[in-house]
Amino acid sequence: MKKHFLILFILSIATGCQTKERTIPIEVSDPPEYIQSHDDIVDMHGDITNLERFYLFVDHIEQVQKDKIRIVNYTTEGAPMLHDLEFDGTEIHSTYDSTRDGYGSGSIEEVYCKGIIKVKRDSRTDYVLEECSNQKEDVVILVIED
Template structure:
């Protein structure tokens, strides 16, 4: 009985301790992406600090994308998050996780136009990323996706 009481107090202490934070932590949604709020915006500066690849007028942290491609080619598990922003400043997240196949998730939950809709988070599994070249740009697309209409959201263009 005494041991159960100690364990109960220890668990209660740990729960209370975990609730004590400095208030600067970023809240995450159901799939682990940062929640963007007026009081705690997920700006491109914060995204870069967190290691995201940020799309805007230029691509920041591009080397992380190339590292992901290299790791994928040699069969090394890896994960990246590509963050872009709507005209209103809401982040759109594209998560790619490689472990033999690519699990691709696009997350529109922070975009007010999609946030309460069932399609605000879409996921598929794909076989590979394919590099396409045209006269001006290098572009990457997902191929061999279980749900290709979801995979078609991913278009990574490098000018």
């Protein structure tokens, strides 16, 4: 009797394991490979592609229209730093992913912000997230050299 119970128990566990989905968490030290999209705004050491898409995103915020973009900055070593921005009509959800940078913090940071401001400097223009949750410093999202 004990043998039958043990066999049924093992079969039920084996059967149950086959029907459940398995998810494997992605470790921060092993992020998925980044594949550039044609929609991405790419800043390769000051050479920015798809800048018109960024300006459209800023316009959509001013017009209170939902939108989302990805800004990709490359480190000196060539690692992509992903910055996803999503405007829901009220606030901007900012997700900064540095997990592909072997020399940086290797983390994902999220904040919610009220808007974007344009800050003119001597030889450049900075676009900065304003009124962000849990942030002591400004979050510069893009620097455009004049």
